Amino acid sequence: MQIYLPIAEVSVNAFLLLGLGGIVGILSGMFGVGGGFLMTPLLFFIGIPPAVAVATEAVQIVASSFSGVLAHLRRKSVDLRMGTVLLIGGLIGAALGVVLFNYLKSLGQVDLLVKLCYVVFLGIIGGLMFIESWRAIRRSKTPGAPPVRRKHGLVHALPLKMKFRVSGLYISVIPPVIVGLCVGVLAAIMGVGGGFIMVPAMIYLLGMPTKVVIGTSLFQIIFVTAFTTMLHATTNFTVDIVLAVLLLVGGVIGAQIGTRIGVKMKAEQLRILLAIMVLVVCGKLALDLLLVPTELYSLGTEGGH
Amino acid sequence: MLRLLSLLVLLALPAHSEEIVIGLSRDEVAITANFDGSDVMIFGAVKREAPAPDNGDLEVIITLAGPSESVLVRRKERRLGIWVNTDAVEVDAAPSFYAVATSAPFRETLSEVEDLRYGISIPRVIRSVGAPADVANSETFTEALIRIRAAAGLYQILDNGIDIEEETLFRGQIALPAALTEGDYVARIFITRNGMVVDEYETSIAVYKAGLERWLYEMSRNQPFWYGIMSLAIAISAGWLASAAFRMFQR
Numbered sequence: 001m002q003i004y005l006p007i008a009e010v011s012v013n014a015f016l017l018l019g020l021g022g023i024v025g026i027l028s029g030m031f032g033v034g035g036g037f038l039m040t041p042l043l044f045f046i047g048i049p050p051a052v053a054v055a056t057e058a059v060q061i062v063a064s065s066f067s068g069v070l071a072h073l074r075r076k077s078v079d080l081r082m083g084t085v086l087l088i089g090g091l092i093g094a095a096l097g098v099v100l101f102n103y104l105k106s107l108g109q110v111d112l113l114v115k116l117c118y119v120v121f122l123g124i125i126g127g128l129m130f131i132e133s134w135r136a137i138r139r140s141k142t143p144g145a146p147p148v149r150r151k152h153g154l155v156h157a158l159p160l161k162m163k164f165r166v167s168g169l170y171i172s173v174i175p176p177v178i179v180g181l182c183v184g185v186l187a188a189i190m191g192v193g194g195g196f197i198m199v200p201a202m203i204y205l206l207g208m209p210t211k212v213v214i215g216t217s218l219f220q221i222i223f224v225t226a227f228t229t230m231l232h233a234t235t236n237f238t239v240d241i242v243l244a245v246l247l248l249v250g251g252v253i254g255a256q257i258g259t260r261i262g263v264k265m266k267a268e269q270l271r272i273l274l275a276i277m278v279l280v281v282c283g284k285l286a287l288d289l290l291l292v293p294t295e296l297y298s299l300g301t302e303g304g305h
Numbered sequence: 306m307l308r309l310l311s312l313l314v315l316l317a318l319p320a321h322s323e324e325i326v327i328g329l330s331r332d333e334v335a336i337t338a339n340f341d342g343s344d345v346m347i348f349g350a351v352k353r354e355a356p357a358p359d360n361g362d363l364e365v366i367i368t369l370a371g372p373s374e375s376v377l378v379r380r381k382e383r384r385l386g387i388w389v390n391t392d393a394v395e396v397d398a399a400p401s402f403y404a405v406a407t408s409a410p411f412r413e414t415l416s417e418v419e420d421l422r423y424g425i426s427i428p429r430v431i432r433s434v435g436a437p438a439d440v441a442n443s444e445t446f447t448e449a450l451i452r453i454r455a456a457a458g459l460y461q462i463l464d465n466g467i468d469i470e471e472e473t474l475f476r477g478q479i480a481l482p483a484a485l486t487e488g489d490y491v492a493r494i495f496i497t498r499n500g501m502v503v504d505e506y507e508t509s510i511a512v513y514k515a516g517l518e519r520w521l522y523e524m525s526r527n528q529p530f531w532y533g534i535m536s537l538a539i540a541i542s543a544g545w546l547a548s549a550a551f552r553m554f555q556r
Contacts, residue, residue: 003339230534
């Protein structure tokens with residue numbers, strides 16, 4: 001069934017979009033990532049103009065993250081207090097990121113920078129996560145090995161300590177604010193919610209338990225992407241609501257299924273799967289930069305990226 | 306005396322010995338939610354005061370052009386091992402859609418000179434003032450634009466796409482793709498003999514969004530804030546609905 005999208009001005013197959021939304025929704029519920037880093041390239045591929053794809057993707061992420069968070073709230077696996085602290089940092093970071101993005105755009109070559117950002121960050125994060133979770137899986141297979149104790153480093157020496165009951169942490173608020181801020185900057189430059197950076201940062205930098213991380217990440221993604229949706233809708237007029245509805249119907253159902261799958265899996269299995277997914281996307285983007293393109297020329301209107 | 310005679314001869318010849326009378330299957334195309342492309346049938350007749358001249362066959366050319374806009378064409382080059390956009394050329398005006406249908410192979414129906422004068426073939430309708438001096442092979446950018454749009458079905462060449470009967474009646478059909486932009490689409494009909502244009506006729510087809518498509522498009526432009534809020538409200542309620550539905554399902 002073909003549907004004409006009023007803002008994107010292209011005609012697309014409705015069932016294809018429902019399916020795409022569903023798959024990305026499942027991943028979102030399982031891993032606590034928004035799925036923007038997967039969905040945006042897929043939308044480019046089926047011929048949606050890039051500016052519309054990026055803006056509309058944000059609406060779908062709001063829907064699937066909200067659906068996912070409700071499922072996690074019932075399981076009490078959302079640290080609302082930590083989420084709020086991260087969010088404060090995140091919004092400040094996002095504002096800084098937009099300023100930085102516009103500055104880079106005035107210099108030109110912002111496209112390339114975004115792609116390089118993707119390759120570098122996806123590569124580093126995916127690689128480190130893969131190694132860590134691979135070791136964790138091997139360790140769990142050899143019984144009797146002592147569990148690694150959490151290090152009491154710099155994170156615990158800082159002032160402004162706060163209790164995060166759900167995460168079982170008593171740490172300073174400074175590291176989460178900084179983590180949120182950095183992720184916010186990157187998210188704004190790369191045009192995504194930042195879940196795939198936030199999740200590993202919460203696990204490895206803040207030492208939060210994997211199960212809590214997913215719900216908390218989704219919680220803060222809702223607000224960040226709602227903010228970007230409004231920004232795109234009011235400045236670029238590129239949010240296509242028909243496209244969003246088609247994607248989010250699949251997305252919200254997928255998120256519910258994903259959450260249920262995630263609960264049944266072991267933390268290190270979840271981490272290694274996320275790492276593999278991140279590495280696959282990274283590899284694909286790297287190939288695009290390295291291989292000879294089939295069409296050397298591309299069309300665009302001025303200002304679009 | 307000679308001058309008067311030549312004037313009389315000129316007056317005796319009608320401005321057009323043959324004229325076009327035209328009909329369209331539709332003079333507007335409404336884009337609704339389930340719009341999946343549309344066919345436009347253009348038909349007409351050649352009106353003559355005198356018997357048809359016998360210098361060459363009558364040929365018909367029909368063009369249909371969407372609204373023109375400037376397009377930025379970028380070229381990738383390998384720098385430090387990776388492929389990046391380097392040179393860019395702005396093509397000043399290129400139609401968003403363009404189809405040329407002819408009653409015979411294109412070059413048989415129209416001479417190069419007449420093509421230049423009336424701007425009929427695809428390269429002739431695209432206007433490019435010039436590339437920056439530092440860009441090499443700037444004409445390849447226009448070629449690339451035509452190649453990419455032709456591959457997307459936006460630029461069509463329909464040789465032998467028009468039927469002519471009895472040197473009088475003609476009929477052609479142009480398929481509009483699903484990915485259309487709004488605006489006035491200009492249809493031009495030419496009749497030619499020996500590659501020279503005998504008469505031309507121009508009319509337009511209005512292509513516009515209708516119904517829900519129109520309403521959403523207008524709202525996104527006129528009330529962007531409320532449009533954004535509406536999008537978020539839909540997203541939040543869909544998220545809640547799915548969660549509630551799944552909980553019911555599990556009990």
